[in-house]
Amino acid sequence: MRLFPLTAALALSAAGLxxxxxxxxxxxxxxxxxxxxxxxxxxxxxxxxxxxxxxSRERTLVExxxxxxxxQPVETAVxxxxxxxxxxxxxxxxxxxxxxxxxxxxxxxxLRSGRNGWEKVLDRxxxxxxxxxxxxxxxxAVVLDGRETFNWDGDGYRMDVAAAGAPVVFQDAPASFRxxxxxxxGPGAVKLAARSPRxxxxxASASVRDGSQVVVARLEGPGACGAVLGCPFRVLQVKxxxxxxxxxxxxxxxxxxxxxxxxxxxxxxxxxxxxWSVYGWSGKSYVLVPGEGGLEGRK
Amino acid sequence: xxxxxxxxxxAVLLAACVLPAAPARASVADFVSATxxxxxxxxxxxxxxxxxxxxxxxxxxxxxxxxxxxxxTTVDASGLLAASRYAGASELxxxxxxxxxxxPAVAQQMSLALQQFSGIDVSGITGISKDASATDPYANQAxxxxxxxxGSSSNLATNLVNALQTSLNSGxxxxxxxxxxxxxxxxxxxxxxxxxxxxxxxxxMQSLATSSxxxxxxxxxxxxxxxxxxxxxYYGSSCLDSMLSGTRDMLFKPPALSSLLSQLSSMFGGGxxxxxxxxxxxxxxxxxxxxxxxxxGLGGFFPHASMTSFEGDSGSATTGFANGFxxxxxxxxxxxxRQPASLTSLFSR
Numbered sequence: 082m083r084l085f086p087l088t089a090a091l092a093l094s095a096a097g098l099x100x101x102x103x104x105x106x107x108x109x110x111x112x113x114x115x116x117x118x119x120x121x122x123x124x125x126x127x128x129x130x131x132x133x134x135x136x137s138r139e140r141t142l143v144e145x146x147x148x149x150x151x152x153q154p155v156e157t158a159v160x161x162x163x164x165x166x167x168x169x170x171x172x173x174x175x176x177x178x179x180x181x182x183x184x185x186x187x188x189x190x191x192l193r194s195g196r197n198g199w200e201k202v203l204d205r206x207x208x209x210x211x212x213x214x215x216x217x218x219x220x221x222a223v224v225l226d227g228r229e230t231f232n233w234d235g236d237g238y239r240m241d242v243a244a245a246g247a248p249v250v251f252q253d254a255p256a257s258f259r260x261x262x263x264x265x266x267g268p269g270a271v272k273l274a275a276r277s278p279r280x281x282x283x284x285a286s287a288s289v290r291d292g293s294q295v296v297v298a299r300l301e302g303p304g305a306c307g308a309v310l311g312c313p314f315r316v317l318q319v320k321x322x323x324x325x326x327x328x329x330x331x332x333x334x335x336x337x338x339x340x341x342x343x344x345x346x347x348x349x350x351x352x353x354x355x356x357w358s359v360y361g362w363s364g365k366s367y368v369l370v371p372g373e374g375g376l377e378g379r380k
Numbered sequence: 381x382x383x384x385x386x387x388x389x390x391a392v393l394l395a396a397c398v399l400p401a402a403p404a405r406a407s408v409a410d411f412v413s414a415t416x417x418x419x420x421x422x423x424x425x426x427x428x429x430x431x432x433x434x435x436x437x438x439x440x441x442x443x444x445x446x447x448x449x450x451x452x453t454t455v456d457a458s459g460l461l462a463a464s465r466y467a468g469a470s471e472l473x474x475x476x477x478x479x480x481x482x483x484p485a486v487a488q489q490m491s492l493a494l495q496q497f498s499g500i501d502v503s504g505i506t507g508i509s510k511d512a513s514a515t516d517p518y519a520n521q522a523x524x525x526x527x528x529x530x531g532s533s534s535n536l537a538t539n540l541v542n543a544l545q546t547s548l549n550s551g552x553x554x555x556x557x558x559x560x561x562x563x564x565x566x567x568x569x570x571x572x573x574x575x576x577x578x579x580x581x582x583x584x585m586q587s588l589a590t591s592s593x594x595x596x597x598x599x600x601x602x603x604x605x606x607x608x609x610x611x612x613x614y615y616g617s618s619c620l621d622s623m624l625s626g627t628r629d630m631l632f633k634p635p636a637l638s639s640l641l642s643q644l645s646s647m648f649g650g651g652x653x654x655x656x657x658x659x660x661x662x663x664x665x666x667x668x669x670x671x672x673x674x675x676x677g678l679g680g681f682f683p684h685a686s687m688t689s690f691e692g693d694s695g696s697a698t699t700g701f702a703n704g705f706x707x708x709x710x711x712x713x714x715x716x717x718r719q720p721a722s723l724t725s726l727f728s729r
Binding site for chain 1: 416426429432433435436437439440441442464465466467468469470471473474477478480482483486489
């Protein structure tokens with residue numbers, strides 16, 4: 082683990098005014114506790130968080146961006162994820178409203194100081210936080226609970242859908258299947274595809290159970306996809322020579338079959354322009370799993 | 381006279397013809413900033429997406445919904461573009477035509493977009509100035525996608541005519557050309573096809589009324605066409621029939637039969653007895669129906685179809701259709717959207 086230069090840390094500390102006279106806004110400089118001034122960790126590895134007192138500049142900063150933190154115990158860690166000398170702040174809210182499950186997964190945020198002051202770049206429940214591989218812009222990935230990887234895209238942390246499970250790889254649908262697959266998206270899509278050669282049907286197979294595969298079809302091209310939710314997809318099962326729709330939704334081409342099984346079938350994670358969703362088997366169809374999806378970063 | 385003057389004048393005229401009008405450009409920018417936000421990260425991409433979506437909406441015939449109402453908002457081109465920006469034009473078309481979406485939240489967001497972003501001038505994208513009329517001014521637009529390389533652009537109105545005419549079977553079209561309402565439609569073929577479709581419905585209703593099995597209650601229970609007494613039709617189950625058969629509670633006092641017969645006699649016989657006015661009344665009834673059919677809230681493409689309200693805390697939208705003759709049906713959500721509440725308990729971890 083690389084140690085943060087002491088001089089830089091002191092400079093960061095000195096930039097802040099004495100606590101009594103310091104501005105209390107969100108964009109006020111962060112003054113680290115004296116016992117942590119000399120070392121700001123960086124590099125890959127677990128990010129260890131420690132509970133902070135009821136009144137501190139870190140708490141003020143966290144509460145300014147995440148109002149839910151007010152009045153509940155909070156643990157934080159100062160960590161330089163991109164090793165640029167300006168550390169990020171990782172905070173976890175420990176109150177019962179912010180936690181769920183056993184072991185408790187509690188709301189965890191990563192705050193970063195940017196051009197517009199401090200901003201939230203990741204917001205997700207977790208029990209364990211790790212700094213992962215270095216990626217775009219020299220910023221390390223954040224790995225939550227050892228299974229969810231978030232990569233930096235220059236603007237915020239985005240879920241690495243492919244890393245979450247077995248990636249679903251799409252290819253152009255064979256011409257003989259194009260018609261039957263198109264009809265799964267409605268008569269409008271059939272009309273649209275007939276008029277525009279740029280409207281494509283992509284198809285992939287996904288192993289959702291040992292020895293059991295489903296067909297995943299996507300509609301792509303001008304007019305088929307939304308800027309907010311992405312392109313329509315269908316999870317299909319071939320039954321008696323015809324397609325039976327097991328699920329329908331919207332998302333981008335990043336899709337993965339997760340190792341998590343539900344009622345005998347694996348979950349499917351679908352990325353979208355602004356986040357991701359998880360679909361689970363209900364016994365009859367794949368449906369959105371409440372609480373498993375999320376929006377990314379501050380978006 | 382300056383010899384360059386004619387050239388300068390020609391250049392000015394050419395520029396006026398070729399250069400895009402400033403208001404149109406401004407309207408596109410207004411739409412992009414309203415839907416994408418300010419500043420928009422990719423305004424050029426947003427504008428191209430809007431153009432692609434409009435081409436797709438035109439190709440699918442989704443512009444037929446222009447002029448329909450949703451709550452207190454009239455659906456217009458900017459609303460359609462904003463809703464398609466959310467989930468894509470094809471998904472918007474599917475929701476508007478079938479009431480089905482991938483998720484109730486998607487329907488909610490699209491209905492919000494339709495209402496929130498209506499009224500923005502998007503003529504810079506659609507190429508047609510917003511029309512004040514309730515009919516669809518975009519129906520005759522050819523599909524002009526920039527992506528079309530086959531040159532197979534076709535007219536939406538022609539497709540509509542073909543679709544409607546295919547659905548028709550033989551019948552007597554007494555309404556004739558233009559029976560669909562005449563001036564409300566730019567394309568005469570559409571007008572004719574709608575008229576024929578409405579005529580078919582009227583004919584069906586007439587057949588139903590005069591059938592021996594389901595015929596309306598006639599004097600003496602006889603159906604018009606067969607001369608048979610209707611035992612299982614409306615007559616057989618009518619309240620009047622039950623009352624006359626004496627099976628009702630004695631405390632209930634029915635209207636006097638003589639009074640009813642007198643009123644019927646007066647109505648059909650014009651005071652002279654018999655049924656002299658019956659044919660006239662029937663003719664009036666038949667003539668009144670087509671006009672009623674085309675008093676539509678959806679620009680006339682779907683007679684008597686109207687969007688029901690999109691209120692309610694669930695956010696789910698249901699599109700209701702009434703055919704104007706008291707027979708109503710509703711297009712609900714897909715089975716996936718109707719998962720029982722207990723299903724969600726499977727996923728609580």
